[in-house]
Amino acid sequence: MKKPALPVLDMSQLNGSAEERLSFLKALRGAARDYGFFYLTGHGLALEKQKAILDLARTFFALPEKEKLEVQMANSPHFRGYTRMQGEITRGKPDMREQFDIMNEEKALAPAVIHHAWQRLHGPNQWPAALPALKGALLDWQQRLSDITVLLLKAFAEALEQDKDVFADNVDGGPYQHMKLIRYPGQTQGSSNQGVGAHKDPGYLTLVMQDGQSGLEVQTDKGWVSAEPIEGAFVVNIGELLELASNGYLRATLHRVVSPPAGIERLSCAFFMAARLDSTVPHLALPAHLAAEAKGPESDPANPLFFEVGENVLKGRLRSHTDVAARHYPDLMRATA
Numbered sequence: 240m241k242k243p244a245l246p247v248l249d250m251s252q253l254n255g256s257a258e259e260r261l262s263f264l265k266a267l268r269g270a271a272r273d274y275g276f277f278y279l280t281g282h283g284l285a286l287e288k289q290k291a292i293l294d295l296a297r298t299f300f301a302l303p304e305k306e307k308l309e310v311q312m313a314n315s316p317h318f319r320g321y322t323r324m325q326g327e328i329t330r331g332k333p334d335m336r337e338q339f340d341i342m343n344e345e346k347a348l349a350p351a352v353i354h355h356a357w358q359r360l361h362g363p364n365q366w367p368a369a370l371p372a373l374k375g376a377l378l379d380w381q382q383r384l385s386d387i388t389v390l391l392l393k394a395f396a397e398a399l400e401q402d403k404d405v406f407a408d409n410v411d412g413g414p415y416q417h418m419k420l421i422r423y424p425g426q427t428q429g430s431s432n433q434g435v436g437a438h439k440d441p442g443y444l445t446l447v448m449q450d451g452q453s454g455l456e457v458q459t460d461k462g463w464v465s466a467e468p469i470e471g472a473f474v475v476n477i478g479e480l481l482e483l484a485s486n487g488y489l490r491a492t493l494h495r496v497v498s499p500p501a502g503i504e505r506l507s508c509a510f511f512m513a514a515r516l517d518s519t520v521p522h523l524a525l526p527a528h529l530a531a532e533a534k535g536p537e538s539d540p541a542n543p544l545f546f547e548v549g550e551n552v553l554k555g556r557l558r559s560h561t562d563v564a565a566r567h568y569p570d571l572m573r574a575t576a
């Protein structure tokens with residue numbers, strides 16, 4: 240196999256000898272600083288389970304459109320459910336992908352206790368009646384991915400020489416979870432090949448499971464590189480909250496997906512770990528030798544970053560899903576117009 244363009248980290252080293260742990264932490268810090276992206280192996284999730292989730296995704300997307308639209312995201316003030324092709328906007332352009340989003344399974348809050356717009360993110364998922372197996376399988380998978388990201392976040396604290404509990408307030412009681420099944424159809428003549436436009440992820444950490452088809456591309460100092468699928472490995476990337484917490488020492492990197500060639504589809508499952516919506520991102524006090532390398536979080540006037548987690552998550556959702564925003568958050572849309 241060609242040498243991968245991004246570092247490969249073996250998470251089982253975290254449970255190994257003291258030297259192995261150190262070697263993992265050093266590699267983690269370097270990969271996240273230099274690329275903001277890496278492959279993760281040794282995470283303990285079996286290949287057959289991964290394939291079963293991608294098979295379920297394939298079955299879901301093959302349902303008649305009517306069944307999928309019954310659970311469309313536009314119905315949900317909590318940004319959960321099905322989004323059809325071109326239903327999501329990145330950098331002002333529609334993405335050529337269809338997707339199914341779930342988050343923590345929970346009740347919506349009563350209006351009387353809602354004081355901030357982001358509290359409306361809490362709520363139930365929508366599940367397709369035609370595929371009853373989806374609910375149990377996806378909620379279980381989401382929890383496993385969430386557990387991996389919590390371990391990784393702890394490892395980041397250690398790698399950055401922080402108190403081991405520096406992120407405890409962000410994750411105790413269960414961080415915000417968000418998982419997406421995604422299908423990218425093959426290119427068709429005359430249509431755009433923007434599977435998803437160049438973007439940074441808004442949360443702390445993202446885990447992506449890809450099928451065998453390439454398409455995910457990552458911006459590096461040497462230009463765009465392809466994150467070719469490695470069987471069994473997840474692709475991990477840093478989100479804006481971790482960049483913010485580390486004052487830019489860790490990088491939230493631009494990435495995009497280019498549509499597969501005509502006649503070929505690509506499936507993926509992305510898990511986004513934010514933090515508890517009611518928590519605040521800590522300002523990490525980096526030791527001098529690390530602080531000297533911190534670049535400061537990148538500032539982009541079109542994309543303000545907030546230390547309040549709920550604000551940051553809601554901002555990203557409103558921008559990507561303008562139909563949900565217009566239908567369920569007209570008050571906010573007027574305020575920002």
Ligand SMILES: O=C(O)CCC(=O)C(=O)O
Nearest residue numbers: 421440447455496507509
């Ligand atoms: O499908 C992929 O490989 C990545 C998707 C992605 O970057 C996203 O949904 O944020």
Ligand SMILES: [Fe+2]
Nearest residue numbers: 438439440494
């Ligand atoms: Fe992404």
